[in-house]
Amino acid sequence: MTLIAVRLKNDLVDDFVGEISARLQATKKGWILVEGDSNFNISEKYLWTVRESDNTLVHIATNQTPEEEKNAVITQLTLQNLSLSNDISDLKKLTTAQTLQSLQDAKDKSEQKEVITGLTKEILELKNNVTTETK
Numbered sequence: 130m131t132l133i134a135v136r137l138k139n140d141l142v143d144d145f146v147g148e149i150s151a152r153l154q155a156t157k158k159g160w161i162l163v164e165g166d167s168n169f170n171i172s173e174k175y176l177w178t179v180r181e182s183d184n185t186l187v188h189i190a191t192n193q194t195p196e197e198e199k200n201a202v203i204t205q206l207t208l209q210n211l212s213l214s215n216d217i218s219d220l221k222k223l224t225t226a227q228t229l230q231s232l233q234d235a236k237d238k239s240e241q242k243e244v245i246t247g248l249t250k251e252i253l254e255l256k257n258n259v260t261t262e263t264k
Contacts, residue, residue, distance in 0.1 A: 131165035133186075135179060141189060142174040168195045 134154035135145040146154045148165065155162035161179050163186045169177055178189045187194050193201065 132162055133165040133169075134160045134162050135177075135186070136160050137179060140178050142177045142179075142186075145169075145171070145174065166194060 131148050132151045133145050133147055134151040135142050136159050137143060151162060154160050161184060163179055163184050166186050169186060176188055176190070177186055178192075179185065180187045180192055185194060188198065191198055191201075
């Protein structure tokens, strides 16, 4: 674990010292001893602060360490993936139901055609019988 000492100004890292002199510097007023982060660098010190609850070096925008940010993104992506999987499953169920309904509709239509054909034949037979009897 690498320790650094940081000084905050308006909740932003204003200055820091590395591991060698961190413990000594942290004894001075306004300095805080924190675990270093490999992502922290002096040119972007204005992006960082110290989270009061656990004295951890964090990005000011998220109040999270880079590792916590990465885990949050992974969690969010996993939840989105699960949601998409559920949506796909629902779409498959709907597609299956629609296909079964289409097959039933086609069967019903075929049966209706058979009934109509049968009734038409009966009407023609009755017509022929009536025509034959009247002659």
